[in-house]
Amino acid sequence: MSRTLIAAYGAASYFLFLGTFLYLIGFIAGIGVPKGVDDGPLVAWPLALGVNLGLIALFGVQHSVMARPGFKRLWTRVVPPAAERSTYVLLSSVALIVLYLAWLPMPAQVWSVEASWLRGLLWTLFGLGWAVALVSTFLIDHFDLFGLRQVWHHWRGTECPSHPFFTPAFYRWVRHPLMTGFLMVFWLVPDMTVGHLVFSAGMTAYIVVGTLYEERDLIAAFGERYRRYAASVPRFIPMPGRRTGE
Numbered sequence: 001m002s003r004t005l006i007a008a009y010g011a012a013s014y015f016l017f018l019g020t021f022l023y024l025i026g027f028i029a030g031i032g033v034p035k036g037v038d039d040g041p042l043v044a045w046p047l048a049l050g051v052n053l054g055l056i057a058l059f060g061v062q063h064s065v066m067a068r069p070g071f072k073r074l075w076t077r078v079v080p081p082a083a084e085r086s087t088y089v090l091l092s093s094v095a096l097i098v099l100y101l102a103w104l105p106m107p108a109q110v111w112s113v114e115a116s117w118l119r120g121l122l123w124t125l126f127g128l129g130w131a132v133a134l135v136s137t138f139l140i141d142h143f144d145l146f147g148l149r150q151v152w153h154h155w156r157g158t159e160c161p162s163h164p165f166f167t168p169a170f171y172r173w174v175r176h177p178l179m180t181g182f183l184m185v186f187w188l189v190p191d192m193t194v195g196h197l198v199f200s201a202g203m204t205a206y207i208v209v210g211t212l213y214e215e216r217d218l219i220a221a222f223g224e225r226y227r228r229y230a231a232s233v234p235r236f237i238p239m240p241g242r243r244t245g246e
């Protein structure tokens with residue numbers, strides 16, 4: 001494949017992911033999108049539950065299996081190595097779009113906060129969660145995570161160096177601040193239906209399992225250094241007095 005084609009593929013995958021990521025904000029909040037987590041045809045709850053869990057599993061399997069070094073080694077025999085991350089990003093977007101389209105509502109209310117000050121506080125924390133997630137992508141390397149760095153180096157004909165282990169800013173307080181941001185936006189909402197709860201609980205389960213696999217790879221890559229970091233820094237929730245500087 002030509003360098004320009006791979007660069008265009010990388011850029012297209014990035015912008016598609018940006019769109020699906022922005023859609024996720026509206027999907028969860030139920031604001032500003034044609035179909036949110038509580039919209040869609042009403043069906044019997046066992047069917048809705050089965051379909052929704054299947055959609056989360058589809059996203060979780062795609063997102064976790066394709067991120068493993070062993071899978072990447074096999075996969076890069078099929079796709080050019082420079083386009084591997086962009087393909088991951090593209091297929092993650094496809095899995096999310098399928099989830100948005102096929103998601104079935106389960107409208108029974110689990111909680112609905114009435115006090116306006118508390119609603120305001122929860123919406124503020126919801127917004128803060130998105131900010132934490134976005135800033136974390138830049139701390140770890142936004143353009144690498146979304147495949148643009150790889151296609152850019154390939155386009156210029158330069159080597160794309162792999163990242164060292166580091167613990168910038170939020171990474172001194174928690175090991176997975178990007179996931180902390182996601183956990184905030186999944187749970188800190190003033191209104192929660194059963195369907196929304198299934199989404200939040202399913203995605204939380206995926207995050208817990210996904211980060212276990214990620215840490216196994218990080219220990220394989222960085223060894224004792226990562227083990228020491230994991231022993232002193234909490235996974236998702238910052239604890240006063242427990243942080244490390246690298």
Ligand SMILES: C[S@@+](CC[C@H](N)C(=O)[O-])C[C@H]1O[C@@H](n2cnc3c(N)ncnc32)[C@H](O)[C@@H]1O
Pocket residue numbers: 136140145163164165166167171175176177178179180211214218
């Ligand atoms: C989607 S990012 C998520 C990072 C982290 N789990 C979080 O929630 O903030 C996953 C990538 O970040 C890398 N990564 C995670 N922690 C890292 C660290 N402290 N230093 C360097 N790379 C790291 C992993 O190897 C993986 O390629």
